[in-house]
Amino acid sequence: LDSLRVKYLGKKGELTAVLKQMGKLSAEERPVIGQMANDVRELITAELEARKAKIEEIALFADTLECLAGVRHAIRSNLRDPYFLQALKNTFILVLITVPLSTLLALLISLGLNSIRWLRKMFQTIYFLPYVTNTLAVGLVFMILFKQTPYTDGLVNLIFNSNIDFIDGPYWAKMLVLCVYTIWIVLPFKILVLLGALQGVNKQYYDAAKVDGTSRARVFGRITVPLLSPMIAYVVITGFIGGVKEYTSIVG
Numbered sequence: 001l002d003s004l005r006v007k008y009l010g011k012k013g014e015l016t017a018v019l020k021q022m023g024k025l026s027a028e029e030r031p032v033i034g035q036m037a038n039d040v041r042e043l044i045t046a047e048l049e050a051r052k053a054k055i056e057e058i059a060l061f062a063d064t065l066e067c068l069a070g071v072r073h074a075i076r077s078n079l080r081d082p083y084f085l086q087a088l089k090n091t092f093i094l095v096l097i098t099v100p101l102s103t104l105l106a107l108l109i110s111l112g113l114n115s116i117r118w119l120r121k122m123f124q125t126i127y128f129l130p131y132v133t134n135t136l137a138v139g140l141v142f143m144i145l146f147k148q149t150p151y152t153d154g155l156v157n158l159i160f161n162s163n164i165d166f167i168d169g170p171y172w173a174k175m176l177v178l179c180v181y182t183i184w185i186v187l188p189f190k191i192l193v194l195l196g197a198l199q200g201v202n203k204q205y206y207d208a209a210k211v212d213g214t215s216r217a218r219v220f221g222r223i224t225v226p227l228l229s230p231m232i233a234y235v236v237i238t239g240f241i242g243g244v245k246e247y248t249s250i251v252g
Contacts, residue, residue: 090175090178091243091244093175094175094178094179094182094243095239095240095243095244097179098179098182098183098186098239098243099236099239099240099243101179101183102182102183102186102187102190102239103190103232103235103236103239105183105187106187106190106191106193106194106235107194107228107232109127109187109191110191110194110195110198111198111220111224113127113191113195114195114198114199124192124195127187127188127191128188128191128192129188130184130185130187130188131185131188131189131192138181138184138185142177142180142181146166146167146177147166147167148165148166148167154166182243186239186242189235189238190235190239193231193234193235194228194231194232194235197227197228197230197231198224198228201223201224201227201228205223205227206219206223209222209223
Protein backbone atom coordinates (compact mmCIF):
# COMPACT_ATOMS: atom_id res chain seq x y z
CA LEU A 1 0.00 0.00 0.00
CA ASP A 2 2.83 2.41 0.80
CA SER A 3 4.43 1.75 -2.55
CA LEU A 4 1.09 2.30 -4.27
CA ARG A 5 0.60 5.51 -2.31
CA VAL A 6 4.01 6.79 -3.41
CA LYS A 7 3.24 5.73 -6.94
CA TYR A 8 -0.11 7.50 -6.76
CA LEU A 9 1.45 10.69 -5.36
CA GLY A 10 4.02 10.60 -8.13
CA LYS A 11 1.29 10.25 -10.70
CA LYS A 12 -0.61 13.00 -8.96
CA GLY A 13 2.42 15.29 -9.21
CA GLU A 14 2.76 14.50 -12.85
CA LEU A 15 -0.93 15.24 -13.34
CA THR A 16 -0.57 18.54 -11.50
CA ALA A 17 2.29 19.53 -13.77
CA VAL A 18 0.26 18.48 -16.77
CA LEU A 19 -2.72 20.47 -15.54
CA LYS A 20 -0.54 23.54 -15.13
CA GLN A 21 0.47 23.20 -18.76
CA MET A 22 -3.20 22.89 -19.78
CA GLY A 23 -3.49 26.65 -19.68
CA LYS A 24 -1.03 26.76 -22.56
CA LEU A 25 -2.93 24.13 -24.54
CA SER A 26 -5.44 24.82 -27.20
CA ALA A 27 -9.17 24.23 -26.72
CA GLU A 28 -8.96 21.01 -28.76
CA GLU A 29 -6.08 19.52 -26.70
CA ARG A 30 -7.53 20.20 -23.22
CA PRO A 31 -10.33 17.56 -23.34
CA VAL A 32 -7.82 14.94 -24.47
CA ILE A 33 -5.47 15.68 -21.57
CA GLY A 34 -8.42 15.69 -19.12
CA GLN A 35 -9.57 12.27 -20.33
CA MET A 36 -6.05 10.93 -19.97
CA ALA A 37 -5.93 12.20 -16.38
CA ASN A 38 -9.25 10.51 -15.57
CA ASP A 39 -8.04 7.25 -17.09
CA VAL A 40 -4.88 7.30 -14.98
CA ARG A 41 -6.87 8.02 -11.82
CA GLU A 42 -9.26 5.13 -12.54
CA LEU A 43 -6.39 2.75 -13.17
CA ILE A 44 -4.72 3.67 -9.88
CA THR A 45 -8.02 3.32 -7.99
CA ALA A 46 -8.67 -0.10 -9.53
CA GLU A 47 -5.15 -1.26 -8.64
CA LEU A 48 -5.60 -0.12 -5.04
CA GLU A 49 -8.90 -2.00 -4.76
CA ALA A 50 -7.36 -5.15 -6.22
CA ARG A 51 -4.44 -5.00 -3.76
CA LYS A 52 -6.88 -4.46 -0.87
CA ALA A 53 -8.98 -7.47 -1.90
CA LYS A 54 -5.84 -9.60 -2.18
CA ILE A 55 -4.73 -8.56 1.31
CA GLU A 56 -8.17 -9.50 2.67
CA GLU A 57 -7.93 -12.91 0.99
CA ILE A 58 -4.50 -13.50 2.53
CA ALA A 59 -5.85 -12.54 5.98
CA LEU A 60 -8.79 -14.92 5.57
CA PHE A 61 -6.45 -17.71 4.47
CA ALA A 62 -4.27 -17.09 7.51
CA ASP A 63 -7.30 -17.30 9.82
CA THR A 64 -8.32 -20.58 8.16
CA LEU A 65 -4.84 -22.02 8.64
CA GLU A 66 -4.91 -21.00 12.28
CA CYS A 67 -8.30 -22.67 12.76
CA LEU A 68 -7.09 -25.87 11.06
CA ALA A 69 -4.01 -25.88 13.26
CA GLY A 70 -6.26 -25.69 16.33
CA VAL A 71 -8.41 -28.56 15.06
CA ARG A 72 -5.32 -30.66 14.35
CA HIS A 73 -3.99 -29.98 17.83
CA ALA A 74 -7.34 -30.94 19.38
CA ILE A 75 -7.47 -34.20 17.39
CA ARG A 76 -3.90 -35.12 18.31
CA SER A 77 -4.42 -34.35 21.99
CA ASN A 78 -7.68 -36.35 22.10
CA LEU A 79 -6.14 -39.35 20.35
CA ARG A 80 -3.41 -39.38 22.97
CA ASP A 81 -5.87 -39.06 25.86
CA PRO A 82 -6.51 -42.50 27.44
CA TYR A 83 -9.91 -41.38 28.76
CA PHE A 84 -11.04 -40.38 25.27
CA LEU A 85 -9.88 -43.70 23.80
CA GLN A 86 -11.63 -45.60 26.58
CA ALA A 87 -14.82 -43.61 25.92
CA LEU A 88 -14.64 -44.55 22.22
CA LYS A 89 -14.19 -48.21 23.14
CA ASN A 90 -17.13 -48.15 25.57
CA THR A 91 -19.37 -46.43 23.04
CA PHE A 92 -18.46 -48.92 20.31
CA ILE A 93 -19.17 -51.90 22.57
CA LEU A 94 -22.41 -50.35 23.80
CA VAL A 95 -23.72 -49.71 20.28
CA LEU A 96 -22.54 -53.07 18.95
CA ILE A 97 -24.42 -54.97 21.68
CA THR A 98 -27.53 -52.89 22.31
CA VAL A 99 -28.66 -52.07 18.77
CA PRO A 100 -29.04 -55.68 17.49
CA LEU A 101 -30.45 -56.99 20.78
CA SER A 102 -32.95 -54.18 21.25
CA THR A 103 -34.13 -54.44 17.63
CA LEU A 104 -34.60 -58.22 17.87
CA LEU A 105 -36.42 -57.97 21.21
CA ALA A 106 -38.63 -55.16 19.92
CA LEU A 107 -39.55 -57.22 16.85
CA LEU A 108 -40.45 -60.31 18.92
CA ILE A 109 -42.47 -58.29 21.46
CA SER A 110 -44.26 -56.48 18.64
CA LEU A 111 -45.22 -59.79 17.07
CA GLY A 112 -46.54 -60.99 20.43
CA LEU A 113 -48.54 -57.82 21.05
CA ASN A 114 -49.95 -57.90 17.52
CA SER A 115 -51.11 -61.50 17.87
CA ILE A 116 -53.03 -61.11 21.15
CA ARG A 117 -56.50 -59.63 21.39
CA TRP A 118 -57.14 -59.63 25.11
CA LEU A 119 -55.66 -56.71 27.12
CA ARG A 120 -53.60 -55.53 24.14
CA LYS A 121 -53.91 -51.85 25.09
CA MET A 122 -52.79 -52.54 28.65
CA PHE A 123 -49.65 -54.38 27.53
CA GLN A 124 -48.85 -51.64 25.03
CA THR A 125 -49.08 -49.06 27.81
CA ILE A 126 -46.86 -51.14 30.10
CA TYR A 127 -44.17 -51.53 27.46
CA PHE A 128 -44.30 -47.83 26.57
CA LEU A 129 -43.95 -46.57 30.17
CA PRO A 130 -40.10 -46.61 30.28
CA TYR A 131 -40.03 -44.21 27.30
CA VAL A 132 -41.96 -41.51 29.17
CA THR A 133 -40.49 -42.16 32.63
CA ASN A 134 -38.21 -39.52 34.11
CA THR A 135 -34.48 -40.31 33.92
CA LEU A 136 -34.05 -39.84 37.67
CA ALA A 137 -36.77 -42.38 38.35
CA VAL A 138 -35.08 -44.83 35.98
CA GLY A 139 -31.80 -44.25 37.81
CA LEU A 140 -33.44 -45.03 41.15
CA VAL A 141 -34.88 -48.25 39.75
CA PHE A 142 -31.49 -49.39 38.48
CA MET A 143 -29.87 -48.41 41.77
CA ILE A 144 -32.29 -50.71 43.57
CA LEU A 145 -31.57 -53.48 41.06
CA PHE A 146 -27.78 -53.32 40.93
CA LYS A 147 -26.22 -51.05 43.58
CA GLN A 148 -24.71 -52.53 46.72
CA THR A 149 -25.46 -50.61 49.93
CA PRO A 150 -24.75 -51.26 53.62
CA TYR A 151 -28.29 -52.64 53.88
CA THR A 152 -28.60 -54.74 50.72
CA ASP A 153 -26.53 -56.14 47.85
CA GLY A 154 -29.08 -55.20 45.22
CA LEU A 155 -32.12 -57.01 43.95
CA VAL A 156 -30.22 -58.81 41.18
CA ASN A 157 -27.68 -60.22 43.64
CA LEU A 158 -30.49 -61.32 45.94
CA ILE A 159 -32.30 -63.12 43.11
CA PHE A 160 -29.22 -64.93 41.78
CA ASN A 161 -27.59 -65.33 45.20
CA SER A 162 -24.40 -63.59 44.04
CA ASN A 163 -22.10 -60.87 45.33
CA ILE A 164 -21.15 -58.75 42.31
CA ASP A 165 -20.58 -55.02 42.52
CA PHE A 166 -22.22 -53.86 39.29
CA ILE A 167 -21.52 -50.16 39.87
CA ASP A 168 -17.92 -50.01 41.11
CA GLY A 169 -16.88 -53.57 40.34
CA PRO A 170 -15.29 -55.21 37.29
CA TYR A 171 -15.47 -53.72 33.82
CA TRP A 172 -17.79 -56.37 32.38
CA ALA A 173 -20.30 -55.84 35.22
CA LYS A 174 -20.49 -52.10 34.60
CA MET A 175 -20.86 -52.60 30.85
CA LEU A 176 -23.64 -55.12 31.54
CA VAL A 177 -25.57 -52.52 33.52
CA LEU A 178 -25.09 -49.93 30.77
CA CYS A 179 -26.29 -52.36 28.09
CA VAL A 180 -29.37 -53.36 30.10
CA TYR A 181 -30.16 -49.72 30.81
CA THR A 182 -29.80 -48.70 27.16
CA ILE A 183 -31.93 -51.59 25.89
CA TRP A 184 -34.61 -50.89 28.48
CA ILE A 185 -34.72 -47.20 27.51
CA VAL A 186 -34.88 -47.62 23.71
CA LEU A 187 -37.11 -50.70 23.63
CA PRO A 188 -40.50 -48.89 23.96
CA PHE A 189 -39.90 -46.61 20.98
CA LYS A 190 -38.84 -49.50 18.76
CA ILE A 191 -41.82 -51.58 19.87
CA LEU A 192 -44.17 -48.70 19.06
CA VAL A 193 -42.70 -48.22 15.56
CA LEU A 194 -42.63 -51.91 14.66
CA LEU A 195 -46.08 -52.57 16.11
CA GLY A 196 -47.52 -49.77 14.01
CA ALA A 197 -45.83 -51.23 10.93
CA LEU A 198 -47.19 -54.70 11.72
CA GLN A 199 -50.73 -53.42 12.06
CA GLY A 200 -50.40 -51.84 8.63
CA VAL A 201 -49.46 -55.10 6.88
CA ASN A 202 -52.13 -56.47 4.56
CA LYS A 203 -53.71 -59.55 6.19
CA GLN A 204 -54.17 -61.23 2.81
CA TYR A 205 -50.51 -62.27 2.83
CA TYR A 206 -50.97 -64.19 6.07
CA ASP A 207 -54.27 -65.67 4.90
CA ALA A 208 -52.65 -66.94 1.71
CA ALA A 209 -49.76 -68.43 3.69
CA LYS A 210 -52.22 -70.13 6.06
CA VAL A 211 -54.10 -71.66 3.12
CA ASP A 212 -50.82 -73.01 1.72
CA GLY A 213 -49.94 -74.51 5.10
CA THR A 214 -46.77 -72.43 5.52
CA SER A 215 -45.05 -72.74 8.88
CA ARG A 216 -44.81 -69.77 11.24
CA ALA A 217 -41.05 -69.57 10.92
CA ARG A 218 -41.32 -69.40 7.13
CA VAL A 219 -44.08 -66.78 7.35
CA PHE A 220 -41.87 -64.73 9.64
CA GLY A 221 -38.85 -64.97 7.35
CA ARG A 222 -40.64 -64.66 4.01
CA ILE A 223 -43.47 -62.25 4.75
CA THR A 224 -43.08 -60.36 8.03
CA VAL A 225 -39.39 -59.42 7.86
CA PRO A 226 -39.41 -58.28 4.18
CA LEU A 227 -42.53 -56.17 4.69
CA LEU A 228 -41.06 -54.61 7.84
CA SER A 229 -37.58 -54.09 6.38
CA PRO A 230 -37.98 -50.29 5.90
CA MET A 231 -39.04 -49.83 9.54
CA ILE A 232 -36.36 -52.23 10.75
CA ALA A 233 -33.75 -50.17 8.89
CA TYR A 234 -35.22 -47.03 10.46
CA VAL A 235 -35.01 -48.34 14.04
CA VAL A 236 -31.48 -49.67 13.43
CA ILE A 237 -30.26 -46.29 12.13
CA THR A 238 -31.92 -44.37 14.96
CA GLY A 239 -30.54 -46.96 17.37
CA PHE A 240 -26.98 -46.27 16.24
CA ILE A 241 -27.57 -42.51 16.53
CA GLY A 242 -29.09 -42.85 19.98
CA GLY A 243 -26.41 -45.31 21.12
CA VAL A 244 -23.54 -42.88 20.53
CA LYS A 245 -25.50 -40.17 22.39
CA GLU A 246 -26.50 -42.29 25.37
CA TYR A 247 -23.69 -40.90 27.55
CA THR A 248 -25.72 -37.91 28.73
CA SER A 249 -28.61 -39.93 30.14
CA ILE A 250 -26.18 -42.37 31.81
CA VAL A 251 -24.35 -39.54 33.56
CA GLY A 252 -27.67 -37.94 34.50
